[in-house]
Amino acid sequence: MARGGFPGMGNMNNLMKQAKKMQEQMVKVQEELEEKTVEASAGGGMVTVIANGKKEIMEIAIDPMAVDPDDVEMLQDLIMAAANEALRMADEMVQSEMGKITGGMGLPGMF
Secondary structure: OOOOOOOOHHHHHHHHHHHHHHHHHHHHHHHHHHHOEEEEEEOOOOEEEEEEOOOOEEEEEEOHHHOOOOOHHHHHHHHHHHHHHHHHHHHHHHHHHHHHHHOOOOOOOOO
């Protein structure tokens, strides 16, 4: 038997330390992502949506020119398009930041 315990235990201990460090980094990045925002617009800037890294909508701005009582559907479509784009951008931001920690280990659905 190898000196100092079972063979391979040093590697296991190193792996556990690396996993713990990665977990701590992920928590820190998730906290930072709550503060980071992305902005998306639709209709040439008529509707703007700001979302954070937790994929929460933080703000919606609507140009008064986009408000047409005879065409509410257009406004709804603009809001939906801007919101979906902002959430897509927030998701990309999260994946990018977490990818820096995981080194692109490809852990789908983890974030």
